[in-house]
Amino acid sequence: MRRLWTLLLCLTAIQSLAQHQPAIITLTAEKLHARVREWPYPANGITVPTNAPALLWPATNGKTAVLPMESGSAVPEDPNIGNVLYKVMLSTDRDFKKEVISSAAQRWAVYPLHQALKPGRWFWKYAYSLKGVVKWSWSETYDFVVSARYANAKVSPPVSTVLKRNEGAHPLLWNMNSRGEDFYRNNLQNPEAKIFIAFAEKLMLAPLPEEKPQRIIDTTGKTALEKKIIVERMYHGFGDAVGTPVRNLCIAYQLTKDTRFILDAKRRALNLANMDPNGLATGDDFTGGAVLEALGWFYDAGYQLLTPQEKDLFVKVITLRAKRVYDHLPNRFELHVSDNHVWQITLRNLAIATVAVINDVPEAKEWLSYMYEVWSARFPVLGTTDGGWHEGNGYFRVNFKSVIYLSQMFGDFTGVNYFNLPWMQNLPYYLLYTHPNGAASTAIGDMWENIPYIVNGEAWFAEALSFKLNNPYLNAYVNRIKSDQPELFKGTDDYLLFRLLNYTPDRKSPEKSFADLPKTRLFKDVGVAAMHEDLSHADNSLSSYLMSSPFGSSGHGHASQNAFTINYKGKVVFGGSGYYSNFSDKHNLLYYRNSKAYCTILADSLSQKIGEEGYGWIPRALSGQHIQYALGDAGNAYGDIRSEFWLNRFKQLNLQPGKDNGYGDAGVTCYRRHMLQLEGGYIVIYDELEAKKPVKWTSQFHTPYSKIEGQEIENASRQDFLVKNEDVIAAATIFACNPIRMTIHDQFYEPALNWNKVTDDKGNIKDFKNQWHAGITSLPQQRFRFLTIIQIKDGKAGLLKTIADKDNNCHLKIGNWEILAQLDGTKPAALQVIGQEAKALFSYGKLPIRFQGKTYTRKTSGSSVLLEVSNGKLNSQEATDELPDVAKYDKIKKTP
Structure with missing residues (x-):
């Protein structure tokens, strides 16, 4: 009896705590992730x-x-x-x-x-x-x-253990001094190894490379800054082009013990060692890093073939190039939210070269100690535990090789399986939810437009992960890609060594159907909610995404808080617009990177802040069978740009980040966007907006691959338009309680010019075509609401009926769904969606909940409620705001 009373008291206390927990949390921090660390962690108890x-x-x-x-x-x-x-x-x-x-x-x-x-x-x-x-x-x-x-x-283990494990004889990389014989024997009958060896035979016939541009680009009439960028572009990829053959020949030698391969690797490595470290070809961080890695590869694998004089040459050149990287890291690199070039590429380059000379260069032990400590403290830098990556899929792939090989390397040294990290375990779900096979991705971040479908790097990365994670959903994802795009897996690639290191002849790859997974998954630490009609067939169904990132728009991320993307039959219907021509040219800063390029809200025509200060987050998400739901909060995303890094970028281009260029403080205090995907091809978006003073609110819609046509409507507080392409007709209707006006055009705020001769993934110079845009703008209002209904179907759009409502709610019926929304900004927000045929209901606000003939009382005021009947049973879900990990653990104050 005493135990029963104790249990009842505990349950009562939990219920009491839940009742006093606020449903809506307001974050007041200027930023959640600082560009460089500004406060200690862990702290505040x-x-x-x-x-x-x-x-x-x-x-x-x-x-x-x-x-x-x-x-x-x-x-x-x-x-x-x-x-x-x-x-x-x-x-x-x-x-x-x-x-x-x-x-x-x-x-x-x-x-x-x-x-x-x-x-x-x-x-x-x-x-x-x-x-x-x-x-x-x-x-x-x-x-x-x-x-x-x-x-x-x-x-x-501590650094001392890592250094101890690197005291043996060459080859040290990948533990080949102890693993080498097993590596050789294990791959003797590996079909992929045999194909690669044949490839290496041909590789030896190629001439030695010369220090010359990879491509020629005319710099006539360009500014000094543009000329500098173009010259870098001309040599971009040179380091990989000359360094990768050395690596591949070293691998071929370790697979065969045939000295012809390592002797040709020596010939090529000596050629690299004599290249000008200050020259245009190998002087920057990317090209120089690739050469550094190649030199390290040969020095380690071919150590026994070097004369004393050659060893001195390699040690001298590796030390010179390594110090150029390392000397700029301590007390700087580890502090950054993400110094992209280093995390993407040069940290891996330096690590490989460092291990190669660890016992011959005294400073190398410090280099390795530093890299191991930073890796242990910071990986994964642009995610935490949810498997997501802040910058979007376009630039995530630039990090793939380092994620794979540094995890393997540090695992070899430590005995720790870094593929067991929570982030790694959740990574397969991020891949298949945000970039399903045969379908487009989330359409955000730098270079998203280069991956309308899965490209080779993504396919290889997913396959490499499957060797370590053996996740049945990941296995199914990889096998589907192989079945649909077998051409991606022909020939050699950058993940060959990883597959050879982890090759098991009788490896089993169990699969599970995506139908077993929830239709919606929230990656709250990077701010992505992914909603799918049919994840197993995303190439032939409806998918939608709501994005609002706690990282703000740092690095290759964009000021796209509370932006949505809608994909149908695998193609982007609504999403980001513009083109990545350079990290920060005029088109990038004045359009592509800012909120004008996204399906989000402008306040007085002003963008959200660029920088970590312009952050958002996704407090809620619910996954049902008939209704999917997510709530984004971008109340902290607006205002003047404060990041010195981005202000410097504007200064380089002689631009002012003021109102004339679409930036500034409109005084936004609240922007909560509710997004629902309903069975049958419907999207419902409900925006709660508030500012310190009346502002003009603009809801934006971008269709990068489709045309927009406006529709004549007599109601001044309603606007309609159609989106047309060869596969779909989408109908959008936007409601407000006051007059709104619509503007449709096919021009960018700042023209897109491919002055840098940017190419697509196949090497073709991209044509920066104009795209279509619609903006729905209110009269100045301090508190405002938009209700957007989007129908996406193969045929003609269904009829949207307006129903008289005694409580002055906007009351609509479309298909088998009934929608009620409070659009008066002076009254409490409310949204309710009812599907009588689907036996499903969503409710937010204080509207009474009547479902299947019964009255339902929510547990917490201000929550979001989802009710569905399945197999005769009621499935009830209720969500209140939940913080991302960074706001729970890594914060300045004890309370947000």
């Missing part, structure tokens, strides 16, 4: 989701905080970042007298704990000192809690 957290803190140059400066940026590097040392101290008591853990002095501002902490409260602080100065300046004390639930979690 949070319970960390691990038993060995990484300690992170703001860096200093000895006088001021370290400012943002990416590799390749025009922002000059702080010359004093290399003059600082740090150390940290942890303890179970605030006075640091019990169970104290102290670090040695180090050059970098991260400290991953490679030991399991006992459960309970821990205190920590960090200090810095200038090199050569004994005095240490200590921070205040921070605290966090380790939960007993993580007590048995495996912990990565």
